[in-house]
Every structure is written in C-alpha cells, then in structure tokens.
Amino acid sequence: MIQVQKAGLLTTIQDAGRRGYQKYGASPGGAADTFAYRLANIAVGNEAGAAVLEMTLQGDVLLFEEPAVISIAGADMKPEINGKRVPMWRPVYIDKGEVLNFSNAARGIRTYVAIAGGFVGEDFLGSFSTYLSMNAGGHKGRKLERGDVLSVNEPSHLNEEVKDWLSRSSREKGFTYPAWRVPGPGHFRxxxxxxxxxxxxxxxxxxxxxxxxxxxxxxxxxxxxxxxxxxxxxxxxxxxxxxxxxxxxxxxxxxxxxxxxxxxxxxxxxxxxxxxxxxxxxxxxxxxxxxxxxxxxxxxxxxxITHPEAEELLLTVENRLYRCEQSVKRKIMEG
CATH class of the missing domain: 2.40.100.10 (Cyclophilin-like)
Structure with a gap:
C-alpha cells in the first residue's frame, strides 16, 4: 500500500476511461495524456488499461509501505528519494519505507505514476477513472488528500518478473532501475x-x-x-x-x-x-x-492536414507503441 503524506495540486486515479456511456451523458474520462499513460504502464509490464496516478502541475509525497515497482512518465516533476533523482520512463524498484517526493512540473503539466499491477480504484461504469463532477470512480470520487492510502492489484507474472530481477540489482539507497528506458512521447508523436x-x-x-x-x-x-x-x-x-x-x-x-x-x-x-x-x-x-x-x-x-494523413500517422504511432511494448516484455523476461 501507498500512503499520501502530502497531496499535490490535483492528483487522481485514471485509466483508459469508460466506453459506451457517452450516449447516456457520462464522459469517457480517463488519462488526459494517453501517450504518457500508456508508456508508464508498458514500462512496468502492466496490462493495457491499468489504473495510474495522474498528477497535475504539482506532485505528491508518497510513502511506500511495501516494496513496489513503479514508472513515471509525462511532465518532469523532479521525483526524488533520499535527495536523489528517480529516473523517468523506466521501471523503478522502491524499497519498503521509502518516501517518493514530487515537486512542480518543469515542462508540461501532467505526470503519470504507474505501479506494477495497477492501482485499485472504485469502479464506475466499467472504469476506475475518477469522475470529479460526479464524485465517482477513482479514490472516493475525488482528488487525493493527505492521509489517503492506496491499494495495488495483484501483480501479473510479468509484473513479478520485473520486480524479481530489479530487487536483486545493484541500487541507489532505497531504489534501483535498469539502464534501458522506453522512448519519450516525442518518438511517437x-x-x-x-x-x-x-x-x-x-x-x-x-x-x-x-x-x-x-x-x-x-x-x-x-x-x-x-x-x-x-x-x-x-x-x-x-x-x-x-x-x-x-x-x-x-x-x-x-x-x-x-x-x-x-x-x-x-x-x-x-x-x-x-x-x-x-x-x-x-x-x-x-x-x-x-x-x-x-x-x-x-x-x-x-x-x-487531411483525414487520410491523420489515419496514416495514427497507424505509424500505434505500430511503434506495439514494438515498444514487445521490446520491454523481452527485456523483462531476459532479466
């Protein structure tokens, strides 16, 4: 579990959003930056659609009450543990009892924190995404506050693999990470x-x-x-x-x-x-x-641009994301 020691400006649980309810007046919601969201999940071996934290402009201070593997993507909020920078765009193993600090976003405004297994949220119309205007989904239908405790779903086999080999790697005090990383959104856009x-x-x-x-x-x-x-x-x-x-x-x-x-x-x-x-x-x-x-x-x-040009760009990007996901899976299984 993870405890929120200090809440950011606007941090919510988000996933890929809800589908099929717009005709009833329910917004799809979900992560605003879908590239950063997807890449964060890919980096820790999560299934597509796993719930993450979306931080806006100013991040949180999080206490890890048990070991975890996370990844951070999107805007750079200068994440640190024990005064040392935690790298983005890759899986990071964090020891029990460590505190992860985020500050203000340097570029962009939204940062995504994925955790192996995905965060547990309240289901609303088939999605864990926080629906702020309806006070539904996510964590009690609202932004995170100091003292909130977040739970994590049972990890998959792939999640366990990445956690196992990272836990045995040489490390900084309190955390460790591999040399490789997933490409940033610029590679895909x-x-x-x-x-x-x-x-x-x-x-x-x-x-x-x-x-x-x-x-x-x-x-x-x-x-x-x-x-x-x-x-x-x-x-x-x-x-x-x-x-x-x-x-x-x-x-x-x-x-x-x-x-x-x-x-x-x-x-x-x-x-x-x-x-x-x-x-x-x-x-x-x-x-x-x-x-x-x-x-x-x-x-x-x-x-x-034209609609056909837009379709061609989307197909190219989706192909790159697929290849990225397959490469990460191979690296995880190879250890």
Whole structure:
C-alpha cells in the first residue's frame, strides 16, 4: 500500500476511461495524456488499461509501505528519494519505507505514476477513472488528500518478473532501475513542438474567411482557466459568416469548438458528451496528448492536414507503441 503524506495540486486515479456511456451523458474520462499513460504502464509490464496516478502541475509525497515497482512518465516533476533523482520512463524498484517526493512540473503539466499491477480504484461504469463532477470512480470520487492510502492489484507474472530481477540489482539507497528506458512521447508523436495538427471540423465552412485564416496562421496561448474538460485558448477571436443555430451533437477528445465569445476551446478527457457550439476543427489523435500537456500561457499553433494523413500517422504511432511494448516484455523476461 501507498500512503499520501502530502497531496499535490490535483492528483487522481485514471485509466483508459469508460466506453459506451457517452450516449447516456457520462464522459469517457480517463488519462488526459494517453501517450504518457500508456508508456508508464508498458514500462512496468502492466496490462493495457491499468489504473495510474495522474498528477497535475504539482506532485505528491508518497510513502511506500511495501516494496513496489513503479514508472513515471509525462511532465518532469523532479521525483526524488533520499535527495536523489528517480529516473523517468523506466521501471523503478522502491524499497519498503521509502518516501517518493514530487515537486512542480518543469515542462508540461501532467505526470503519470504507474505501479506494477495497477492501482485499485472504485469502479464506475466499467472504469476506475475518477469522475470529479460526479464524485465517482477513482479514490472516493475525488482528488487525493493527505492521509489517503492506496491499494495495488495483484501483480501479473510479468509484473513479478520485473520486480524479481530489479530487487536483486545493484541500487541507489532505497531504489534501483535498469539502464534501458522506453522512448519519450516525442518518438511517437512525429510532429513539430508547439504545433497541433487538425482537420476541418463539421462547421469549418460556416466560419468567415478571416477566421479560418487566423486559426491556421496565428498563435494562441493556453488560458489559465483550462482544466481536464478542455484547454481554453486566448488569441484572435473567430466568427461565423452569419449567425447560426447549431444543434447539439456528440463531441470527442480534441474537438475544437468556438463558443459565442469567439475563443476556441480544445476538448479533453472530461469533456461534456455533446456540444451546441460550432466546431472549427478536430485535432488528430496523435496530437491530443500534446494538447493535454499545454501549460497556462504556453503558445500553440494549428496546421490543417487531411483525414487520410491523420489515419496514416495514427497507424505509424500505434505500430511503434506495439514494438515498444514487445521490446520491454523481452527485456523483462531476459532479466
């Protein structure tokens, strides 16, 4: 078990999210940065969909009441044990009684901590993901607080293998890790920093020429009111050619909708299930994790590509993730 000695700004239990309930008004939720989430689980040999901790901007202080194997991915919150840096993007064996300290994120805003076996959470509609607006799922339906105790699921055979060989390795005081690591998200995104690729949304042609040109050429900044529901963008306001009544219809991760004030919003994991605002664009799946890591005040631009190009990029990325997972499994079994 793990005890929260000091709570971060917003730490919740998240997994791959719930599926099949959006038609009933329940948001899919799940990890906001799906790349970091998946890579964290791959590094410790977890099954796809295992629950992790998602920390936002400022991390927690965690006491390990029993030995564990974890991995840390996403934003760098300078994790330390006994004053020594704990490396990210690889499995790390932690001894019983050690305290893992996180501080503020240096780049990005979301950090993921996976543990061999996955964290135990409260099931809500088939997912352990914390649904904050419903006070459901995760750990008591809320963010973690000081004194919370987290449990871990029974480890798989692969989890036991990585724990066994790491526990016998030479170590720093209190923890040990291998020389190898999984690649960071940059290896998978195949894109330009500060740029989000998208294809035209359902209502793209309803916007006036100036707005479409501004969306594709001007830089926007992530607003301070952004959260897990969406990234609110500050910059050139966008307008329709003429007023339109838009029927509410389904939205998804990465949908860019434009409310009446003309300031675009990128919808994220805890988005509403339907929206009645015009949708100027849809960010491609490969770049949604990049959107989820935007810091308040960080600049971002958009580049339009075609739907077939987006599909090709996704297939390439998924192939790389698969090969990464297979490589990690081989390394674990080889010891």
């Amino acid at each position: 195949i894109g330009t920093p500060g740029e989000l690729r998208a294809f035209p949304g359902r209502h793209y042609e309803l916007f006036d020429v100036g707005s479409k040109e501004a969306f594709e050429t001007e830089k926007y900044k992530a607003g301070s009111k952004s959260d897990r529901m969406g990234v609110r963008l500050d910059g050139v306001t966008l307008t329709l050619r003429e007023p339109q009544d838009i029927l509410s219809e389904p939205v998804t991760f990465g949908t860019v909708q434009v409310p009446s004030n003309g300031e675009p919003i990128i919808l994220l994991a805890d988005r509403q299930t339907t929206g009645g605002y015009p949708k100027i664009a849809q960010i491609i799946s490969v770049d949604c994790s990049k959107a989820a890591q935007l810091r308040p005040g960080e600049a971002v631009s958009f580049r339009m």
